[in-house]
Amino acid sequence: MSQGGPPQEVRFCRSADGTRLAFAVHGAGPPLLLSCCWLSHLEFDWESPVWRNFLLDLGKLATVIRYDERGFGMSDWDVSDFSLEARVADLEAVVDAAGLDRCAMVGMSQGGPVAITYSVRHPDRVSRLVLYGTYGVLVRNTESEELERTFQQLIKVGWARPDSTFRRVFTDLMIPGATEEQAGWLDALQARATSTDNAMRSRAARAEADVGALLSEVSVPTLVVHARGDRMNDFSDGRELVSRIPHARLVTLDSENHITLSDEPAWPVFLEELGAFLAADGVAAASTPAALRTLTAREIDVLRLVGRGSANAEVAQALSLSLRTVERHLSSIYAKLGLTGRSARAAAVARLLSS
Template identity: 45%
Template sequence: MSGALYHFGPYELDTERRRLSHDGEQVHVGPEALDLLCHLVEHRDRVVPARELLDAAGHGRADGDAALAGWLRTARLAIGDDDTGRRSIRTVSGRGFQFVARTTAAGTGPSRPTARGTGAAAEADREVIRFCRSADGTRIAYALTGEGPPLVKTANWLTHLDLDRATPMFAHWFDGLTRGRQLVRYDERGCGLSAWEMGSFTLDDLVGDLDSVVDAVGLDRFPLLGVSQGGAVAVAYAARRPERVSRLVLTSAYARGRLIRAGSDAERDAAEVDLSIARAGWRSQDSSFLRYVASQFLADATPAEWDAFAAYRRQTTSPANGARFLEEFARIDVSDIAHRVRCPTLIVHARDDARIPVSQALELATLIPDSRLVLLDSRNHLFTADDPAWPTFLSHLDTFLSE
């Protein structure tokens, strides 16, 4: 098979040059383990028998099972597989091994569908990850998923295009949002596959990043979805680019960050404490702090799910960037331009959202002229797959976009 450049998570595998990199830094791997990894990635659409792997890595040498086990262990360690459940190379009992991490091949379009996770079905939809440059030269990664009329989703804290759909907490979002349409999403500057050295980080920059993505995709007019703080960016974009946004959907969104909307000393103190706890968690990576933040996003989840959420977030960006995101979004404010949104707007919010109070949804509905408000019975800031509010949200979304 001819050489290609493959991306999975923070890793890049150049099968022609036989080079593995992690966030741009070369990972030194023994030749046998590297050959084994290349073979698995190139044949990721099937289970590779042990004998075939031994031939590919040992080049005909009869080293046996012990050598293969050693090479597999080396390859797994090189790409971050561990004993806590993270598995890019899956063992299929009695059959062999399969590479199951979501993978894109640079310059060759979307990867072939592969099974992900334990017993997961192969994905039938199409996805391709591409890159563009924002006005200030920042690299922005974006993805096209599914087929049909477009739905553009603004970036929100925090994402990683190459990992999101393999994360059980978010997989249902993509299944639901791509139902009969093509979802356009992107990683915010500073996280995921976009450039982590983000420099300036203003509302103007975030609006400019969205402009760059839709220009790269070739969209003139489209519906726009904003989730959480991505809702503020969506409001700003719709207000500034009314000719491009046909419909606006805001979910768990707000016009003013917590520090901005604090109206009393007690509220300002609470906002500062909340920000300090979250900042300490990101900088120290202390699990108790990170679990506190996770519990605000997923109020009805279990402690194990909070830990999984925190572990995922740690993969999306650096501690310094994570702290900076929190500080900037606590001060974001689009309340002075929300009245300029002219397109029909659907605002959906959980009545008991543990992260963003329902008063913020009421404020958005008051500020945006042609808006309708739907309140759902839930405590989750991000609707989970088993949350009764989730199918209700999708039903309202589908009805609104089809009008």
């Protein structure tokens, strides 16, 4: 069981070259596999102010399968091959080890090219493809090459060092409006996720992961989700995917964050679009009323405490929130559930208890 999160089962398998990979399963419903970002740690992510609510909300939609890529988290760190081919082989190994005949797949950020390649090679095993904040075509010019050299130097001198220049650059790209808590977690994640050498070599390999030639061959239903102000992967990357993947649809998030946070307006938009897209293939959890599925993990936390008889001030204390924030969450809950008036509080709790 992960610390601070719901029960998850962590398992291990080996890729084609013998690399030991860790993957985890949580949630309920049909399978949804995440081909995820550059930095991850299956256990530590549950402590994250960035990832925790993301994972909780996805677990309401489906049985979520995530894995640490080679060289990261709980997977083997002693590896030499970070190529796209090796990473696709890792995904193939995880899908097989998890016993998945067919599943929906989310390719996030640096995991996008891996998910795209897998979907082209194994279209019979991917029911639906979501490409979130990612890219397919690499832009190569003098400016991009200079930026990559600068990024490599920042990793070399600043990896895992609190208040480092690299941390500030990385945080500004990933989450421009990061709180101190979120920025501090990114500091800790660097040391937990991988070594300086692995970070440099894996970053260099990702700079070669161009799958533009495969985009026209993607045959599974595809949803592209991209934040308009994304600084890690430009919004034009999302538009490029939609223009080249047959019948792909673009959802634009009104956000600057590369990873959408659960307390920003773009989050319920993302959840609603994802749930609707997956539901078309029977992936969304049918046992949960549609309106409740639009609530964020934090809103569910607030509503559960209200259901136990806690006053707003007690909810604020229990969740380390301000009273104003609790009131804002409750207003959002009532609006999403279509409730008004003095009975809204009791009606919202009743909806949760009956789900």
